[in-house]
Amino acid sequence: MESFDLSRLTDFDFEAVCKDLLEEEFGLRLEIFAAGADGGIDLRHLRPDGDSLIVQCKHWHRSGRAKLIEHIRNVEAKKVAKIAPQRYILATSVSLTRDAKDKLFEALKPYVQTPSDIYGKEEIEALLRKHGKVVRRNLRLWLTSASVLNALLAKNIVTRSQELAREFDDALLTYAANPSYARALEVLESRRVCVIAGIPGIGKTTLGQVLSAHYMAMGYELVEISEDADEANHLWNDEIPQVFYYDDFLGQTTLDEKLGKNEDSRLLSLMKRVSNSPNKRFVLTTREYILAQARQRYERLDRHPFDVHTCVIDLEDYTYRARASILYNHVYRASLPLGVKQSFADPQVYRPIIEHRNFNPRIVAVTLADSRLLSSCKASLVDDLVANLENPQRVWDHIVRNQLNETDLKLLKLILSFLGGIPLDELQILWLECDGSVRDLRRSLSVLDGTMLSSAERNGKVHIDFHNPSVRDYLVSYVQSDIGEVASLIRLVKRFEQLDALWVVFPAPGGGPMAEKYRWHRELLEKVACDVFHADPIILRHRGKDYVRRAWLCLEMGRDIESETILNLGIEAASDENVVLNANDSVNLSALLQTLAEDDQIDKDVLIKCIEWAVEWILGDLSDWNLMDEAEDFLRSIQEHDPGIEVEQALERLESERDDYAENAFEDWSQIHHDPNIPGSEMKQVIEYYVSHGSQGPFDMDEYDTVLQRLDDFDEARRSSFVAPRDVCTVEPTSDSVQEVQIMMQTLRDSAD
Numbered sequence: 235m236e237s238f239d240l241s242r243l244t245d246f247d248f249e250a251v252c253k254d255l256l257e258e259e260f261g262l263r264l265e266i267f268a269a270g271a272d273g274g275i276d277l278r279h280l281r282p283d284g285d286s287l288i289v290q291c292k293h294w295h296r297s298g299r300a301k302l303i304e305h306i307r308n309v310e311a312k313k314v315a316k317i318a319p320q321r322y323i324l325a326t327s328v329s330l331t332r333d334a335k336d337k338l339f340e341a342l343k344p345y346v347q348t349p350s351d352i353y354g355k356e357e358i359e360a361l362l363r364k365h366g367k368v369v370r371r372n373l374r375l376w377l378t379s380a381s382v383l384n385a386l387l388a389k390n391i392v393t394r395s396q397e398l399a400r401e402f403d404d405a406l407l408t409y410a411a412n413p414s415y416a417r418a419l420e421v422l423e424s425r426r427v428c429v430i431a432g433i434p435g436i437g438k439t440t441l442g443q444v445l446s447a448h449y450m451a452m453g454y455e456l457v458e459i460s461e462d463a464d465e466a467n468h469l470w471n472d473e474i475p476q477v478f479y480y481d482d483f484l485g486q487t488t489l490d491e492k493l494g495k496n497e498d499s500r501l502l503s504l505m506k507r508v509s510n511s512p513n514k515r516f517v518l519t520t521r522e523y524i525l526a527q528a529r530q531r532y533e534r535l536d537r538h539p540f541d542v543h544t545c546v547i548d549l550e551d552y553t554y555r556a557r558a559s560i561l562y563n564h565v566y567r568a569s570l571p572l573g574v575k576q577s578f579a580d581p582q583v584y585r586p587i588i589e590h591r592n593f594n595p596r597i598v599a600v601t602l603a604d605s606r607l608l609s610s611c612k613a614s615l616v617d618d619l620v621a622n623l624e625n626p627q628r629v630w631d632h633i634v635r636n637q638l639n640e641t642d643l644k645l646l647k648l649i650l651s652f653l654g655g656i657p658l659d660e661l662q663i664l665w666l667e668c669d670g671s672v673r674d675l676r677r678s679l680s681v682l683d684g685t686m687l688s689s690a691e692r693n694g695k696v697h698i699d700f701h702n703p704s705v706r707d708y709l710v711s712y713v714q715s716d717i718g719e720v721a722s723l724i725r726l727v728k729r730f731e732q733l734d735a736l737w738v739v740f741p742a743p744g745g746g747p748m749a750e751k752y753r754w755h756r757e758l759l760e761k762v763a764c765d766v767f768h769a770d771p772i773i774l775r776h777r778g779k780d781y782v783r784r785a786w787l788c789l790e791m792g793r794d795i796e797s798e799t800i801l802n803l804g805i806e807a808a809s810d811e812n813v814v815l816n817a818n819d820s821v822n823l824s825a826l827l828q829t830l831a832e833d834d835q836i837d838k839d840v841l842i843k844c845i846e847w848a849v850e851w852i853l854g855d856l857s858d859w860n861l862m863d864e865a866e867d868f869l870r871s872i873q874e875h876d877p878g879i880e881v882e883q884a885l886e887r888l889e890s891e892r893d894d895y896a897e898n899a900f901e902d903w904s905q906i907h908h909d910p911n912i913p914g915s916e917m918k919q920v921i922e923y924y925v926s927h928g929s930q931g932p933f934d935m936d937e938y939d940t941v942l943q944r945l946d947d948f949d950e951a952r953r954s955s956f957v958a959p960r961d962v963c964t965v966e967p968t969s970d971s972v973q974e975v976q977i978m979m980q981t982l983r984d985s986a987d
Contacts, residue, residue, distance in 0.1 A: 238359050238375065240327040241295040242407060244566045245981035248293035251375055252325045252353075253277050254368040255361045256289060264289065266977060288319040288345075292326040295355075299334045302326060307341045314345050323351045330354030373411050373444075405443040408567055408599070410559030412552060418445055418545040427505050427516040431525050432547035435596030435626070435704060438519040439481050441547065445517050449477040454515065459483070463500040466516075475513040478504075482703070484520045503860050507915045552595075557588035558975040560595050565982060568602040574615060579983035581976065583616050588975075590623045596704055597622050600629050630686065630708040638681070644670065645678040646686060647723050650709050650739070651732040652773065655699030658689070660772050667728050710739055720751045724758050730766045730784055731773060737787055742794050752795040760799040763788065767803055781813040786826040793833055801835075809840050814847035820868040823848050831875040838877075845876055849884045856891050859899075859916050859923075893932045896920050903944055904937040914945060921945075 243251065253264050256277070264277040277289035290310065294302050314322055322345035324338060330352065339349045346352060362369055369375055418441060421428040428445070430438045450456050459465045459480040466478045483501070508516040565578045578584050601622050622629050634643065648664065649656065665675045683689050688701045700706045713719040727733050742749035752759060767784060785807035792801025807813050808826060817823045827848060830841040852865045865888055873881045899920050902910045910917070924931035
């Protein structure tokens with residue numbers, strides 16, 4: 235039997251749910267009111283003969299029975315007597331015993347006709363189970379039902395940690411439905427893959443989490459991707475419905491954060507695989523400008539029809555009603571004094587916020603998140619919110635410049651020197667190498683954790699990262715604006731991945747302000763680069779030292795800041811056969827060859843040798859179709875740099891390898907008496923490849939129909955495991971409703987909890 239956690243609803247949610255339930259139960263329409271002149275009335279139905287039905291909703295889940303009974307006797311009973319309705323119904327989220335119901339009935343006679351007109355928690359839940367369409371109509375209710383939360387916790391084998399479950403939980407508590415939800419859900423149902431894009435702070439991650447929870451509530455298994463697309467392939471299971479969730483899949487600040495590995499082909503392969511699988515969904519989020527950068531830089535990404543998979547969230551999605559809901563939900567959940575919360579019921583308080591031209595959900599959330607940062611004065615708090623909307627950097631700038639000491643800033647800059655956070659034990663090692671004390675580290679963590687930093691357990695280790703991307707954005711601007719801060723950040727570099735992060739977050743190609751700052755500190759950068767070039771990685775030790783990436787970065791940095799010392803580090807590595815033959819991925823190797831080809835200062839013999847070794851490396855593993863796709867893309871990308879016929883011969887060899895592999899795959903699938911060894915999704919790619927090239931391929935055409943029929947059977951088998959989505963209604967009306975917002979905000983004033 236499904237249960238519902240009513241305590242997770244806001245006061246306004248509870249009133250709306252009661253309205254829907256009682257309308258279904260009684261078969262009549264109820265009006266909803268703000269409290270005030272009609273005190274004691276939340277919902278009302280007037281009959282033509284003048285009889286009235288009044289409903290009062292009390293969401294007093296934290297106060298308990300005793301306080302509710304006392305309030306009804308001393309306050310509400312007088313209001314009811316003054317109104318004198320023909321019938322009065324009390325609905326509450328408090329669990330009521332028989333004795334409690336009897337006491338409430340005595341206090342409200344004769345307007346409550348029987349104790350059955352008093353609906354406690356148990357009766358409300360029974361009505362929800364009876365009227366399923368009410369549950370489906372109230373997005374927050376069914377996404378916060380116990381079935382969803384239990385699914386979150388039960389899937390911790392593939393969910394990175396309980397921390398992700400808490401993040402989803404928080405998102406569901408404060409989410410305010412807007413048109414982007416319906417658009418994204420439509421894309422997922424029609425395409426099975428949805429890329430959620432938008433400006434920073436617009437609510438991409440929240441929408442992604444809510445959509446993932448939507449599918450988890452229908453029995454889908456959650457697979458969170460944090461590093462690369464291969465994580466999804468490792469956990470792929472044809473037999474069960476799965477939803478893959480990849481937040482900031484192209485990085486939080488720049489493209490290079492996530493596509494420094496061979497992610498373009500792997501990612502597109504995974505998207506295609508999900509698109510062909512009826513029981514799979516793929517939710518990705520990214521900043522819109524980073525997606526545009528990716529499509530400009532990577533030909534494969536540019537060829538992909540992202541438009542049909544993308545749901546862009548923009549400010550137009552945040553109607554007057556949606557903005558008010560976001561503000562209301564965060565105020566309701568914030569750790570603010572009751573008087574400050576109640577002040578938001580005043581239109582003069584909430585309207586300047588929700589009508590602000592720069593309204594941004596993250597700014598609202600961050601400003602209200604911690605009451606320690608806010609004044610208990612109503613006017614000051616509203617001023618803070620409006621000022622932060624005017625200038626989002628102000629949120630963190632006030633803290634950094636007025637509340638933090640140098641040790642705290644040092645810790646923030648050390649975290650900034652890594653692209654994706656750092657394990658606490660590794661952070662402590664680096665902190666000591668930077669002449670800090672463990673005592674200072676613990677003190678700074680206690681100050682910053684929960685505001686600018688967050689700590690979470692992943693795979694048995696505590697990781698420290700920024701609380702959200704806006705903190706990183708601010709710190710990038712803070713460091714960039716001060717040449718002294720640039721030097722202090724460089725001095726914290728003790729591993730090559732920090733130098734890599736420095737160049738990714740503060741690039742300086744072709745000159746510009748950062749190039750000048752780097753040249754100013756050239757000697758310091760040269761010393762650091764030489765010290766860390768051979769250092770072991772600290773975050774991804776299992777991947778070893780990626781000397782191809784290191785060589786490329788030093789070539790770029792040496793060229794752009796005019797450092798012969800750093801340039802020579804790159805040339806020396808690029809001239810080493812073992813470096814190239816032990817490359818980690820084709821993207822960095824292609825970038826290295828591109829840089830070698832463009833720089834006239836570098837001996838072209840280095841480029842020629844590198845191409846020879848690179849061709850040998852890429853042809854070294856052609857064991858599956860995706861690797862062959864990767865090899866072809868790589869060879870064509872470097873073909874223009876090849877002064878001889880090395881690459882042309884490699885492409886001819888690759889074509890022969892493709893034909894052999896395709897012929898074996900086709901023979902495998904044409905044997906109807908055994909299960910094929912090659913996955914169906916890969917066999918479809920093989921056939922599509924030859925069709926797209928206008929070729930029938932090296933196939934025995936007599937068996938072609940047999941293979942196609944088996945592939946159809948393969949698709950049908952996967953479709954049979956598909957779980958049909960619930961019937962979810964459209965989102966809130968997009969037209970502004972001043973009265974509805976007033977009713978919602980008014981519940982803050984009347985809250986007793």
